[in-house]
Amino acid sequence: MYFQYKGAIIALFTAREMCSRQEKWDNIEGKEMKIIIIGDGKVGYKLARQLSTEKYDVVLIDSDEKKLRFATDHLDIACVAGNGADAEVLKQADIAHADLAIACTSEDECNMLSCLIARKLGARHTIARVRNPIYYRQIGLLKEDLHLSMAVNPELIVADEISRLLIFPDASQIETFVKGRMELLELPVSANGVLEGMRLSDMYRKFQIRLLVCAVERGEDVRIPDGEYVLKAGDRLHIAASHKDLERFFKANGKRREKIKKVIICGGGRVGYYLAAQLSTLGMQVKIIEENARRCEELCELLPKATIINGDATDHDLLVEEGVEEADAFVALTGMDEENIILSLYAKSQNVDKIVAKVNEDRRARMVEEFGIDSIVSVKTATADAIMSYVRARKNSQASANIETMYQLVDDKVEALEFIIKSATEYTGIPLKDLALKPNNLIVCIGRKRQIILPSGEDCIEVGDSVVVITMEKHIEDIRDIMI
Incomplete structure (x- = not known):
């Protein structure tokens, strides 16, 4: 077991635990890249799981001994207990031989300081999660002084994703490539729609638009289809095309939803702030419902074009009073997955056309999709994807x-x-x-x-x-x- 006493990191093991820990270090000696992750939260654990699966040499640092115990029991990694901004803790994790240090604790200051110390101690590259808008606006200045290889702002990434979903409301998910010039979107095939019963080869001939169906989900089955594949209601298509060609496709498809004008955002955290700023720039009417009065005051100053409501988004009467029935889109961004799910289901019952819910837990996300809420975003997944690319x-x-x-x-x-x-x-x-x-x-x-x-x-x-x-x-x- 791991615990901290007066700033010194002490590790106590039974004979069996010592052998198990040594076996883990022996097993990862042949792995190619040594990666140290600072912070065993949702993002840190997801990264550790994915990187260990891909046979990287992973060391996880966190001050919470219970979290580390869970990680060592479930993942092929090594753990060190302590503060990731402590040079002695980083040395214990063998930071001098690290190819990459990833700091993803809940505190920006700790992440940036940890990366600075890691570089000073020999880490070749560093990535910091930086969420505060003030810090991130000047990250270009900070990166050089902190020797950061990359800074990741998860909330901004998710806000960008939601913004794209509101521009193309028919899509369930949208990713971008080639500096935003190519988009990959997820589109459900609706019953009695134009696409139902159509072969892919006929689809290309019918619409005369440059697009490519590159993957299809049918229940639990996933495949990369050929031109003979026949679409059925309930299929989920992953379509690649340029932004302009996608606009032409939705128009030709005849089922394009009305352009979104009124958006209700439940939750005025960082994602809500970034999203509201983007949507206001696009000319949409944005209303944010936030429970914290002080945060509402901050948002009023930061977002002069948005309407800020101080109240509990789970209050049925408040949602009715603020016009949920008239909203074109409803975005649930509170800090709790369960609240976001309930709010989304309520918005669905009020026939809101486009609903987006922030759900970080993977199992809950799969459950929500079964309820018919098809646009799910995850800060944890967005962060992990960005870092895994690097x-x-x-x-x-x-x-x-x-x-x-x-x-x-x-x-x-x-x-x-x-x-x-x-x-x-x-x-x-x-x-x-x-x-x-x-x-x-x-x-x-x-x-x-x-x-x-x-x-x-x-x-x-x-x-x-x-x-x-x-x-x-x-x-x-x-x-x-x-x-x-």
Whole structure:
């Protein structure tokens, strides 16, 4: 067991525990990258789980002994108890040999200080989670002095995601690639809709729009379909296209919802602030319901175009009074998953057309989807995806292509990765029809200068391209990994 006494970190083990801990260190000696994670919260644990699964050498630091005990019981990692901003604790975690230190505690100041000390002690790269809008606005100045390789603002990432969902309300989920010029969205096939019963090859001919259905969910089954695949009501399509072509597709589909004008946001935290600022800029009428009176005063100053209501969003009468029935979109962003789920179900009962709920716990997110609330966002997942993109890019930094962006889709069953082609290799300059890909892998898009190419068999990959790949395999680090 681990505990802290007068600032000194003491670890006590039974003989059996000592052997178990030594076995863990022995088992990870052959792993390629050493990564130290500071903070065993939701994000830290998710990162530790994913990185250990991908055979990285992971050390988790946290001052909570119970959390560390749970982590050691469930993951193939080593743990050190203590404050991640304490140089002695970092030394105990062997920070001098770390390829990467990730600070994701709940305190920005601790994260930035931990990264600074980690670099001073020999860590090659550092990532800090920075959530405070004031700090993040000046992160460009801070990064150099703190020697940060990357700063992640999870709430801003999630706000961007929700904003895209409100621009394309028919979509359940939207991810962006090639600096925002290509979008990958999730679209449910509705009963008696235009798409029901249509073959994919007929769909392309009917709409005459440059788009690609790159994955389909049908119940528990997920596949990368061919042109003979016939769509059924309830299928969830993952469609890749440019923003303009998606607009044309929704218009041609005939089922596009009305443009969103009135938005109610429940919860005035950081996500709510970032989202309201973005939506106000887009000309939407934004109303935030926040229980904390002091926070309401801050939001009134920060968001002069938004309406700020001091009250409990779970109060039925308050929601009715504030016009939930007239809202075009309802976004539940309180600090509790359960509240967000209940609020979303209530909004659904009031026939609000577009509902987005923040649900961090993966099991709860799957449950909510079964209730028919199809737009779920997770701060934890957004943070982990951003950091995992960087980790894989560092791991294959000597390869011919670097990972620029990565998203986990379909309950982590599918990955979407964007590669930047750095140098000529055996697959550049070769028509795609002559490249043998493994099953369940698809080259979705090529970004070349300012052009977006949904490739045919005659197209080639060239040096400097951004190449987006959809795969059902795990741990893809190079485009070569999807080829036979």
